[in-house]
Amino acid sequence: MSGGMILRGLEVEQVRRFGDAVRLAGLGPGINLLGAPNEFGKSTLLAALRAVFLLPHGSKARPVAELQPYGGRGAPRVAVDFTLDGCDWRLEKRFMQRAFVRLEGGGERLDGDAAEARLHDLLGVEGGKRGAEAMGLLNALWVGQGHSLVQPDFSDPARATIRSCLEADLDAMTGGDAAGRVLSRVAADLAVLLDGRGNPRGRYRAAKEGEQEAAAELARLEARRQALEDDLNAMADLRRRLAHEDDADRREKERADLAEAGRVRDRLRDHDARYRAARAVRDHAAAQLAAVRQDLAGRTAWERDLAAGVARVAELEGALLTAQGAQDAAGAAHAARLEAVRVADAARQAARGALDRAAGRVERARLVHERGEAAAALDRLDRAAQAVTRASAELAACTIDDARMGAIRKAERALDAARAASRAQATTLDIALADGGRGRLVLDGAALESGRVVVTDNAVLRIEGIGTICIEPASHGRDTLRAALAGAEEALRRALAAVGCADIAGAEAALAARRQAELAAQAAQTVLGGLLAATGQSPVTAMDVARRRLADLDVRLGRIGAADGEDIAGDPVAVLDAAREAMQVAEERYGAAHQALLAPDETMRRAAEDLARLRAEWQVARDGAAQLARDLEAARAVEADEALSARLAAAHAGAEAAELALLRIEETRPEGTEALADAAIQRLERTIQEGHARLAALRQEMAAREARIRAAEGDGLDERIAAQERLRAAHAAEDAACAREVAILQCLRDAVAAAERAATERYLAPLARAIQPALSALFPRAVATVEPDFSISALSRRIDEPFVNLSDGTREQIAVLARLGLADLMRARGRPAMLVLDDALTYADSGRLDRMFDILTEAAGRLQIVILTCRTELFTGLGARRLAVEAVGDATAEGH
Structure with missing residues (x-):
C-alpha cells in the first residue's frame, strides 16, 4: 500500500456530543468498519476528520462553529495519527478558544501557519477562502451521510489534481500557446459584443434594443390603425343593430304578447277558483250521503239486536230456576264437613306457633354470626384506611421529588x-x-x-x-x-x-426513599381500593355504612331477644327440625280434612257460580233489550223511517249533481298552467327591459367609437408608421452585422474547443481505465461514459442509459465505484488517497451488496477504506476490521 495514506488514530474532545476526550481505536490498513446505532456520533467523527485535515485552525466559520459541544460553548480539539508514504505523522488542532495547530513527523515539528502550509503540501490541497475547507481531491473521497447517491462535485484544485495524474500533454494536443492566443483574442472580441452570460452588449445590444423599440412602436401604431379600421367596421354593425333594436313594430308586438300572457294567466286563475269551489260542493254532498247511509245502517242494526236480546232473556229465565235447585243441595252437604276442617285448622295453628318460635332462635344465631362478619369487615377497612394515612404522611415527609x-x-x-x-x-x-x-x-x-x-x-x-x-x-x-x-x-x-x-448520592438515596414511600402508599391504596371495589364508595362512606350495618344487626338481635323470652335447652336447629316435623303432621291432618271437604265444596262453588253468572247474564240481557227499545223509539221520534229514506234519496241525488258539475268545469280547463303563464310573463317583461338596455348601450358605444374615429383620422398614422419601418430596418441591418460577427467568432472558438474536446477524450482514457475494472465486476459488459468534468454521464449496457435515469441503488454504486477509480488513479501517481463512506450502500440488494463487498475487499489491498454505518448486520460478510470509540484515559489534576 505504498503511496497510500493510512489513518491510524482519531481523537476528539469538546466536539458536539463528545464532551470528554474519546479515541477511534483499531484503525489500520484495508477495510475498517465502525458499526453503531443512530445518534452515536459517526457523522461527528467524519466531520472532525474533515476539520483537522481541511479546516484552518483559526477559522470561526459555520463548519467550525458547528463542531462546538451541544448545550454550551467550548474549544473543539481534534488529533489524528496517520502514515503517508511510509512516514508517521501526528496532527493536532484546537478551534475557537486558544486555537492552535501542531504537525509532527519526519523529523519536523511545525506550529501555526507553517504547519497548515506543510499539511496542504503533504495532502496536495489548496487553502480555502475565508476559513472554508481546503480544496482538493480528498474532499471528494470522504463521503458524508446522504452524499453517496451523487457523484463528487470537484473543485478547481481537485480537477487540477486529476489532470496532473493523467498521462497526457493537453497543450501539445491543442496547439499549445498559439491555440491559447487564438482563444484569448476570440474571447476578447466576443466580450465586446457579448457579456459573460452570452447576452448582447455594446453596439450589438443597442442595435437589438433599437430594433425592438422601433418594432414595439410600429406594433403600437399598427394596432392603432387596426383599431381605427375595427371602429369603422363596428360602426356599420352598430347602425344595423340599432335599427333592429329601435323597430317600433317589434316593440308593439312584444307589448301585445305580454298583454296576452296576462290574460291567459287570469283565465287560468279564474278556472282554478271555480274548480276548487265545485270540488268543495262535491265533497260536501258526498259527506252528507255517507252520514245518511250510516244513520240508516245504525237503525237496522238496532232492530236486529233488539229481537236477539228478547229471545236471550227468555232462555236465561229457565236456566236460573235449574241453577237455584243445584245450589240448595250443595249447601246441605257442605255444612256437615265444615266443622272437621275447623278442628284440624286449630291444631295446625298451634304447630305454626311452635315452628315460628324455633325459627326465631335459628334467626338469632344467624344474626349473631352475621354481626361477627360485619365487625371483622369494619376492622379490616379501618386498618386499611389507617395504613393509607400512615403511607401518605411518610410520602409528605419526603423533601425531594423528580x-x-x-x-x-x-x-x-x-x-x-x-x-x-x-x-x-x-x-x-x-x-x-x-x-x-x-x-x-x-x-x-x-x-x-x-x-x-x-x-x-x-x-x-x-x-x-x-x-x-x-x-x-x-x-x-x-x-x-x-x-x-x-x-x-x-x-x-x-x-x-x-x-x-x-x-448527589444522598439526593439519589432520598429520591429512592420517596419512590419506596410512593410504592407503599400505592400498595395501601390498592388494598383499600380492593375493599371498596365492590361498593364503589369512599372510605368514609364505606366505614359509615359498615357501622350502620353493625348497629342494625344489634337492634335486630335485641328485638328477637325481647320477643323470645323462652329458654329452651338443646340445639336450636334440632328444635327447629322437630317443630317442622310437627307442623308437617298438622298440615297433613288439615289437608285430609280439607280434602274431604273439597268435593262437596267444589260442587257448591260451581252451583253458586253458575247461578250468579246466569243472574248477571239475565240482568245484562234484559237491560240491553230495554235500552235498545228506548234508543230505537227515540230515533224514530226524531226522524221516522219514511223521512230517513227520503233524506237518503235526496243526498244521493245531490252528490250526483255535484260530481256532474265538477266534470263540466274540468272539461272547460284552458291550455297550459298558471306557472307556465307566469314564466312567459317574466320572460316577456325581461325581454322588453333588456331591449331598452341594449338600445341605450348601443347608442353610448356608437358615440364613443365616433369620438375615437375623429381623433385617429387627424393623427397621421400612415406617415408615422412609414418612419418607424425605416428606423427598424436600420437597426435590423446593424443587428445582422453584429450577429454575423458573433457567429464567425463562435465558429472559430468552437473549432478550437472541438480540438480540445477530442484531446480531452484521449487524455480521459486513463481515468476511464481506472474505473472500468470495478464497474465490470458489478455490471458485466457495461461501459461508463466519462465527461470532461470527470463525471460519469451514462452507463452503456445493451443501450445507453443516462446516469440521472438509473435507480437510486445503481447511481449510489456507480458513485462509489467512481471514487474508487479516482483513489486508484491518485495512488498510482503517488498522491495520498483513502476512502471514507458514511452510511453508504443503503440501497443495494443482497446480490449487488456481495459484489460490492468483493470490489471493496480487492481495493483494500491498495488503499485504506473506512466505513461508518448504523446497519452493522448488513456488513457482517465484509470481513472488515472492527473499530471502537473508547474514552481516553488521562490523569486530571483539578485545581492546577
Whole structure:
C-alpha cells in the first residue's frame, strides 16, 4: 500500500456530543468498519476528520462553529495519527478558544501557519477562502451521510489534481500557446459584443434594443390603425343593430304578447277558483250521503239486536230456576264437613306457633354470626384506611421529588461543563516515566504517574535530582472560568441544601426513599381500593355504612331477644327440625280434612257460580233489550223511517249533481298552467327591459367609437408608421452585422474547443481505465461514459442509459465505484488517497451488496477504506476490521 495514506488514530474532545476526550481505536490498513446505532456520533467523527485535515485552525466559520459541544460553548480539539508514504505523522488542532495547530513527523515539528502550509503540501490541497475547507481531491473521497447517491462535485484544485495524474500533454494536443492566443483574442472580441452570460452588449445590444423599440412602436401604431379600421367596421354593425333594436313594430308586438300572457294567466286563475269551489260542493254532498247511509245502517242494526236480546232473556229465565235447585243441595252437604276442617285448622295453628318460635332462635344465631362478619369487615377497612394515612404522611415527609432531582442533575451537568471549560484552558502535560523514575516527579507535593495531567492554575513541578519547574497556564479568561466554576458549585450546593442532602448520592438515596414511600402508599391504596371495589364508595362512606350495618344487626338481635323470652335447652336447629316435623303432621291432618271437604265444596262453588253468572247474564240481557227499545223509539221520534229514506234519496241525488258539475268545469280547463303563464310573463317583461338596455348601450358605444374615429383620422398614422419601418430596418441591418460577427467568432472558438474536446477524450482514457475494472465486476459488459468534468454521464449496457435515469441503488454504486477509480488513479501517481463512506450502500440488494463487498475487499489491498454505518448486520460478510470509540484515559489534576 505504498503511496497510500493510512489513518491510524482519531481523537476528539469538546466536539458536539463528545464532551470528554474519546479515541477511534483499531484503525489500520484495508477495510475498517465502525458499526453503531443512530445518534452515536459517526457523522461527528467524519466531520472532525474533515476539520483537522481541511479546516484552518483559526477559522470561526459555520463548519467550525458547528463542531462546538451541544448545550454550551467550548474549544473543539481534534488529533489524528496517520502514515503517508511510509512516514508517521501526528496532527493536532484546537478551534475557537486558544486555537492552535501542531504537525509532527519526519523529523519536523511545525506550529501555526507553517504547519497548515506543510499539511496542504503533504495532502496536495489548496487553502480555502475565508476559513472554508481546503480544496482538493480528498474532499471528494470522504463521503458524508446522504452524499453517496451523487457523484463528487470537484473543485478547481481537485480537477487540477486529476489532470496532473493523467498521462497526457493537453497543450501539445491543442496547439499549445498559439491555440491559447487564438482563444484569448476570440474571447476578447466576443466580450465586446457579448457579456459573460452570452447576452448582447455594446453596439450589438443597442442595435437589438433599437430594433425592438422601433418594432414595439410600429406594433403600437399598427394596432392603432387596426383599431381605427375595427371602429369603422363596428360602426356599420352598430347602425344595423340599432335599427333592429329601435323597430317600433317589434316593440308593439312584444307589448301585445305580454298583454296576452296576462290574460291567459287570469283565465287560468279564474278556472282554478271555480274548480276548487265545485270540488268543495262535491265533497260536501258526498259527506252528507255517507252520514245518511250510516244513520240508516245504525237503525237496522238496532232492530236486529233488539229481537236477539228478547229471545236471550227468555232462555236465561229457565236456566236460573235449574241453577237455584243445584245450589240448595250443595249447601246441605257442605255444612256437615265444615266443622272437621275447623278442628284440624286449630291444631295446625298451634304447630305454626311452635315452628315460628324455633325459627326465631335459628334467626338469632344467624344474626349473631352475621354481626361477627360485619365487625371483622369494619376492622379490616379501618386498618386499611389507617395504613393509607400512615403511607401518605411518610410520602409528605419526603423533601425531594423528580423536579428537584432534575434541578440537582442540571446543576451537576452545569458544573461538569464548567470543569470541562476550565480544562480546555488548562496546560496539558503528557508524562512518560522511564524505568526507575516513579516518584521522582512531584507536582505541588503529589507524585505523578505516567499519563496526562491537566494543570488549570499556577503549579510547581519538582524533578528529583534536577530542580523545579514553575508552570503558569495561559491566563486568558481564567478568572471568568473560575467564577463560572465557583458559581456552578454554589448552584449545586444550594440545590442539594434545598432537599436537605449533602451530596448527589444522598439526593439519589432520598429520591429512592420517596419512590419506596410512593410504592407503599400505592400498595395501601390498592388494598383499600380492593375493599371498596365492590361498593364503589369512599372510605368514609364505606366505614359509615359498615357501622350502620353493625348497629342494625344489634337492634335486630335485641328485638328477637325481647320477643323470645323462652329458654329452651338443646340445639336450636334440632328444635327447629322437630317443630317442622310437627307442623308437617298438622298440615297433613288439615289437608285430609280439607280434602274431604273439597268435593262437596267444589260442587257448591260451581252451583253458586253458575247461578250468579246466569243472574248477571239475565240482568245484562234484559237491560240491553230495554235500552235498545228506548234508543230505537227515540230515533224514530226524531226522524221516522219514511223521512230517513227520503233524506237518503235526496243526498244521493245531490252528490250526483255535484260530481256532474265538477266534470263540466274540468272539461272547460284552458291550455297550459298558471306557472307556465307566469314564466312567459317574466320572460316577456325581461325581454322588453333588456331591449331598452341594449338600445341605450348601443347608442353610448356608437358615440364613443365616433369620438375615437375623429381623433385617429387627424393623427397621421400612415406617415408615422412609414418612419418607424425605416428606423427598424436600420437597426435590423446593424443587428445582422453584429450577429454575423458573433457567429464567425463562435465558429472559430468552437473549432478550437472541438480540438480540445477530442484531446480531452484521449487524455480521459486513463481515468476511464481506472474505473472500468470495478464497474465490470458489478455490471458485466457495461461501459461508463466519462465527461470532461470527470463525471460519469451514462452507463452503456445493451443501450445507453443516462446516469440521472438509473435507480437510486445503481447511481449510489456507480458513485462509489467512481471514487474508487479516482483513489486508484491518485495512488498510482503517488498522491495520498483513502476512502471514507458514511452510511453508504443503503440501497443495494443482497446480490449487488456481495459484489460490492468483493470490489471493496480487492481495493483494500491498495488503499485504506473506512466505513461508518448504523446497519452493522448488513456488513457482517465484509470481513472488515472492527473499530471502537473508547474514552481516553488521562490523569486530571483539578485545581492546577
